[in-house]
Amino acid sequence: MTDANRQHGGEIEAIDALLRNSYGISGRIIALPGEHDLNYCIEAEDGTRFLLKLHAPGDADDLAMQVAVLDHLALAAPKLPISRALPDKSGSTAITAELRGQRTARLLTWLTGSVWSKSPVRGRQSIVTLGRLLGEMDRSLESFSHPGAKRSYAWDIGRADMHLENLVFIADAGKQAVVRAVLDRFVHEVLPRLRQCPRQVIHNDANDYNVLLDEAGGVSGLLDFGDMVETWRVIEIAVAGAYALIGADDPVDAIARLAGAYHTVNPISDIEAELIFDLTCTRYAVSMCMAAKQIRDNPENTYLLVSQEDVWRELQRLQRENRSLAVARIRDACGFEPIPHSARIERWLERNAHDFAGVLKPSLTKPKVLALDLTATGPDAGAWATLDAAGAERLIEERVGQAGADFAIGLYAEDRIVYKGDAYETPTAGQRRTVHLGIDLFAPAREPVHAPFAGAVAFIHDDAVDFGFGPTVLLEHRTEEGDIFWTLYGHLSRQSVARLVVGQAVARGEAFCTLGEASENGNWSPHLHFQIVTDHLGLRARMHGVGVGEQWQVWRAISPDPSVVFGFSTPASVIVARDKDFLVRERHRRIGRSLSIAYSATPLKIVGGEGAHLIDEAGTRWLDMVNNVCHVGHCHPRVVKAAQAQIAKLNTNSRYLHDSLVEYSRRLANLLPDPLNVCFFVNSGSEANDLAIRLARAYTGNRDIITVDHAYHGHLSSLIDVSPYKFAGKGGEGRPRHVRVAEMPDLYRGRFRYGDADAGRKYADDVRDQVAALAVEGRRPALFFSEGILGTGGQLTLPDNYLREAYAHVRAAGGLCLADEVQVGFGRVGSHMWAHELQGVVPDIVTMGKPIGNGHPMAAVVTTEAIAAAFANGMEYFNTFGGNPVSAEIGLAVLDVIRDERLMHHCRVVGDRLMDGVHALASRHEIIGDVRGHGLFNGVELVRDRETLEPAAAELDFVIAEMKRKHHILLSSEGPHHNVLKVKPPAPFSAEDCDRFLDGLDETLSRLPPR
Structure with missing residues (x-):
């Protein structure tokens, strides 16, 4: 045995003794790499892993800080994926050990995962989860302080100024010049603003070897707290960003995503957001200075030379980025306006638009324009792309003349159509700039161009060398608030531009230049490219005329919609389609998160619908089995045509006489028995139920409401009060005093179950008890709410005679009874038009919504003449949009489709097929506990045990997710235990759709993971 082997064996024995004596564990000991410390993976006998660190003698304050910070985070952020220090038998988390000298031993929990630099699955998800982890950690460290963190540390880029003296060690003159420029900017531009930012202790070293990723690419651990320092908080993001962007196609996107994720859990200021890009560059500059000094001291260290090539490559990539654009993108990712003053400029333009002069033909108060549709699918695109300049000019003149227009504007979202496939590239990672930022006005060459408002010539540039597009001029303008912006004019005449000088004042309406000939503008038909610019990005008159679609919100802030300057009757801007990540982010930012x-x-990003299918942006068709709103099918042609025809004629409120409203009320009332013959029209089921409460209170003089447990009747305050699903759930405030809750008549898991012929009466007895409880307090019910099938209750069918008995109890006490048909009406139950008819009752009030307009916002209340008369007490009832002509025509079209396509019968036939099919599946899959419903309103309740009825909520989540993922079928859950598969597709749901669902459900249930 060699001396080295003996030493190694002796060390392992010493470590084993240390583990047994101090921690009471033993197991396999595996040496790990370490520059100064000795690190070991300990595999205990029970399979648990630990990290043993034997710290080299050194700075006691530094080690004490590492011990203290883990102790702090164990209390402040116990769920963070960081190592936790384990105490020895005496309770200490740091003990003395003898191994190659005296060392400090610490036993830590083991973190699983692969290091970022070697993980094949790192990507956007990795960056986002890292940003969130760092944000949560730093938020937890706000209250942490330690003497060891107050050191003057060379790797603290907040002290980057100290590295100016190390520039001489960078031998390459070109590299030295770049690093010097970065450090000079840090000293003169960054540091003064950095001093306005919050300071705290940060990790300071989330590099690609200190971050662990799981198999899905999410961050599973953060290692090594040895570089911690008290400095400016934002440096945490910059350091992590310097490593996260390595290998990313778009480095600024990587930094922005990291910063945005950090900001969502630990909000930063707009100043911090603006400094992140420069600080990331500073990190690279500091790294190069540190390495250069180390290489001078240790010239044999070839590793440093290799690693610095990576650093230099990434710094060069960042230096090629447009800094202003990069800052705007990072600001946007953090929820700040990309260009801080852009919104104020847009408001100034809106406020003063009435006073703008015309850019072309200002003598015309309202010029008539011809819109040329040059989009990829537009009628003018093909001809335009095949014509030469003269032919295009003749085509435009011909179209303008035929239309009697003064000039034409080009409509297109992508310049590649106009420029014959030759889309530009930005300096940003080669991303295509394809979305037009301005408006193109086509007019004859030498047509005078006028300033819409006063300004001064700011920049002049001739694109002849770069693109051959002729001269461009930017006029500078200033608002009353002091904001500066520019208007850009492209494709001008060289002769006219030659007369301009920078600084020259231009008055409102002044003709300061003319349009160029095709020959001096790349042989394009003469036209003016007009654009508003809030930040010229340092490009001045070379400002881009097209932007990157993936960054559209940033480019739109840089160049707001110029339509405001013209007031054209034809829209000249587009909504640029965005990816789902962006849409989710913007929904969270702009729309209530509830x-x-x-x-x-x-x-899913849904862009179309047809029948029982939804269509996403990729053209994938999804079988929609939850959308009972589009009752007669998504985008039914007959309904669409009715809406288009009426909205082209008239849409006004219902105070005016209109045939459609009267006809619709007659048709709707005829679907209900007497005495239900008076209609009120509103905009939603919530409004309908709210109005029903008012009607009942006016008629009865009572105020109290009886509702069924776990019911949901709408989102208005009055309806949250009568919806136990809401007021008894998360965020609810409990049952209001004026509401009584009746027992839910659940034949599957309630007190009275299938086979009890008297279950309906027994459940209705609880309604009687609620009436009696009111009477004890000297009160009587105004209204009893119930659906014909209980939706949020779990698609529960009511036991026979339940409503008949319940209605009798309520009416005996002077109350009214309401049938909520918002979800189950209009023939969905198959055997009847209304679900309450299954119970053989006639309500006093019926409310309708959702399917009534096939997605159009309309709803109705139908009641008796007596109740309506009691409501006419002198206070006018008026609803601006309820019953408007467009809604009435849509409602009529829906009734026509239900009748002419025999949809009620269809719901019964296909519903029976579906129920029979699921019953058959239940014989093979024990997890199916109950199958219930009528027509195409069904529930499939999943249970883990048919005897105990233990809900199988997690299994249902799996079913819903897998039916979507593998079979492209959209489903949802319902019920108090979230274990009921809800089925309520559009009525055109076919027999083939039904069989597809049954096959998919069978296959998915066969793959349920074991519990």
Whole structure:
């Protein structure tokens, strides 16, 4: 045995003794790499892993800080994926050990995962989860302080100025010049603003070897707290960003995503957001200075030379970025306006638009324009792309003349159509700039161009050398608030531009130049490219005329919609389609977060619909089995045509006489028995139920409401009060005093179950008890709420005679009874037009919504003449949009489709097929506990045990996710235990759709993971 082997064996024995004596564990000991410390993976006998660190003698304050910070985070952020220090038998987390001298031993929990630099799955998700982890950690460290963190540390880029003296060690003159420029900018531009930012202790070293990733690419651990320092908080993001961007196609996107994720959990200021890009560059500059000094001291260290090539490559990439654009993108990712003053400029333009002069033909108060549709699918695109300049000019003149227009504007989202496939590239990672930022006005050459408002010539540039597009001029303008912006004019005449000088004042309406000939503008038909510019990005008159679609919100802030300057009757801007990540982010930013997103883990971007199918942006068709709103099918042609025809004629409120409203009220009332023959029209089911409460109170003089447990009747305050699903759930305030809750008549898991012929009466007895409880307090019910099938209750069908008995109890006490048909009406139950008819009752009030307009916002309340008369007490009832002509025509079209396509019968036939199919599946899959419903309103309740009825909520989540992922079928859950598969597709749901669902459900249930 060699001396080295003996030493190694002796060390392992010493470590084993240390573990046994101090921690009471033993196991396999595996040496790990370490520059100064000795590190070991300990595999205990029970399979648990630990990290043993034997710290080299050194700075006691530094080691004490590492011990203290883990102790702090163990209390402040116990769920963070960082190592936790384990105490020895005496309770200490740092003990003395003898191994190659005296060392400090610490036993830490083991973190699983692969290091960032070697993980094949790192990507956007990795960056986002890292940003969140760092944000959460730094938020937890705000209250942490330690003497060891107050050191003057060379790797603190907040002290980057100290490295100016190390520049001489960078031998390459070109590299030295770049690093010097970065450090000079840090000293003169960054540091003064950095001093306005918050300071605290940060990790300071989230490099690609200190971050662990799991198999899905999410961050699973953060290692090594040895570089911690008290400095400016934002440096945490910059250091991490310097490593996260390595290998990324778009380095600024990587930095922005990291910063945005950090900001969501630990908000930063707009100053911090603006400094991140420069600080990331500074990190690279500091790294190069540090390495140069180390290489001078240790010239044999070839590793430093190799690693610095990576650093230099990434710094060069960042230096090629447009700094202003990069800052705007990072600001946007953090929720700040990309260009801080852009919104104020847009407001100034809106406020003063009435006083603008015309850019072309200002003598015309309202010029008539011809819109040329040059989009990829537009009628003018093909001809335009095949014509030469003269032919294009003749085509435009011909079209303008035929239309009697004064000039033409070009409509297109992508310049590649106009420029014959030759889309530009930005300096940003080669991304295509394809989305037009301005408006193109086509007019004859030498047409005078006028200033819409006063300004001065700021920049002049001739594109002849670069693109051959002729001269461009930027006029500078200043608002009353002191904001500066520019208007850009492209494709001008060289002769006219030659008369301009920078600084020259231009008055409102002044003709300061003319349009160029095709020959001096790349042989394009003469036209003016007009653009508003809030930040010229240092490009001045070479400002881009097209932007990157993936960054559209940033480019739109740089160049707001110029339509405001012209006031054209034809829209000249587009909504640029964005990816799902962006849409989710913007929804969270701009729309209340309480508005949930379906399938939030993998949301869908739906752009079309047809029949029982939804269509996403990739053209994938999804079988929609939850959308009972589009009752007669998504985008039914007959309904669409009715809406288009009426909205082209008239849409006004219902105070005016209109045939459609009267006809619709007659048709709707005829679907209900007497005495239900008076209609009120509103905009939503919530409004309908709210109005029903008012009607009942006016008629009865009572105020109290009886509702069924776990019911949901709408989102208005009055309806949250009568919806136990809401007031008894998360965020609810409990049952209001004026509301009584009746027992939910659940034949599957309630007190009275299938086979009890008297279950309906027994459940209705609880309604009687609620009436009696009111009577004890000297009160009587105004209204009893119930659906014909209980939706949020779990698609529960009511036991026979339940409503008949319940209605009798309520009416005996002077109350009214309401049938909520918002979800189940209009023939969905198959055997009847209304679900309450299944119970053989006639309500006093019926409310309708959702399917009534096939997605159009309309709803109705139908009641008796007596109740309506009691409501006419002198206070006018008026609803601006309820019953408007467009809604009435849509409502009529829906009734026509239900009748002419025999949809009620269709719902019964296909519903029976579906129920029979699921019953058959239940014989093979024990997890199916109950199958219930009528027509195409069904529930499939999943249970883990048919005897105990233990809800199988997690299994249902799996079913819904897999039916979406593998079979492209959209489903949802319902019920108090979230274990009921909800089925309520559009009525055109076919027999083939049904069989597809059954096959998919069978296959998915066969793959349920074991519990």
